[in-house]
Amino acid sequence: MADIADFANDLVQDGLDHILAKRAALKTATVLPSLEICAECLDPIPEGRRLAQPGCTFCIECQSVDDLRAARYAR
Structure with a gap:
């Protein structure tokens, strides 16, 4: 059973994944x-x-x- 700390970790990880994906897309587009x-x-x-x-x-x-x-x- 997930607790609030697991939920918070998942939320932060999703945000980081989203930001890193946007950064990678921008990097490849401008090279x-x-x-x-x-x-x-x-x-x-x-x-x-x-x-x-x-x-x-x-x-x-x-x-x-x-x-x-x-x-x-x-x-």
Whole structure:
């Protein structure tokens, strides 16, 4: 027999599921196609990266440098 805590948990979970589904739908709707050439170094971006990270604009090496730069200035 369910008690009030179970009902509250179910209600919260339903709300979270709804919000996450809306967020996932919005994320997939706004992703641009990946570039084939890196915007930084002009080297080709590997197909595996383009498929794994839709909308990427940098090759793996340039993205790593950009992530390190962003982490340094985020402090």
